[in-house]
Amino acid sequence: MIDVSPRGKESASRAVADTLAARLTALYPSARLVRRDLTAEPLPHLDDTTLRAISTKDPEEAQRLQDAARLSDHLTGELLASDLLVIATPMWNFGIPSALKAWIDLVVRPGRTFQYTGDGVLGLAKDKKAILVLASGGVFTEGPWRDWDFVEPYLRQILGFIGITDVQTVRAEGMNIPPLAASAVAKANEAVKELAL
Ligand SMILES: Cc1cc2nc3c(=O)[nH]c(=O)nc-3n(C[C@H](O)[C@H](O)[C@H](O)COP(=O)(O)O)c2cc1C
Structure with missing residues (x-):
């Protein structure tokens, strides 16, 4: 589970992710839930050495x-070992925050999570599901x-690229529109109950 918002208790995406985590824990008590908080532990952008290390x-x-590949090794290992990926993120400037892009740049990696073949691209992150928990002002x-x-289109596309095509979305939207904001998280929490888990 990837948490992106830096807004702590104020965060709609984190609140809904908490509800989802509680449901998952109740359904699969013996499963291990790895929660990666990109605010508490921000990831670096790719530099020249890391780029060489992960693509050579x-x-x-x-x-x-x-050594330079170690973080990417760890994150791709974590992803490849998982059955379900949850990404809980705000919309910022109509796209994803760069903190999440930094994670994507470290895990979308040739030879680890995708490979080029004679027939095009093969995603290597097989047999996984993903859930997107998205919060937006509008x-x-x-x-x-x-x-x-x-x-959502970008996340679906990039997850599909590495082989994750079973993707469901829950939204807390209208967070900057007071009449909608009042019930947006509660509605999203209801939608969590409808997810196929
Ligand atoms: C830097 C920044 C950029 C934002 N850009 C957008 C945007 O482009 N569109 C939108 O609908 N909401 C935008 N918002 C509003 C957030 O998406 C909204 O507050 C959402 O609840 C944030 O998720 P969180 O509550 O999990 O932090 C922006 C908020 C911030 C702080």
């Missing part, structure tokens, strides 16, 4: 740069702002 095909270079499921949503 030369085994000697990979060996020499293994409304994007309908109405004039629909085309401005670069969160």
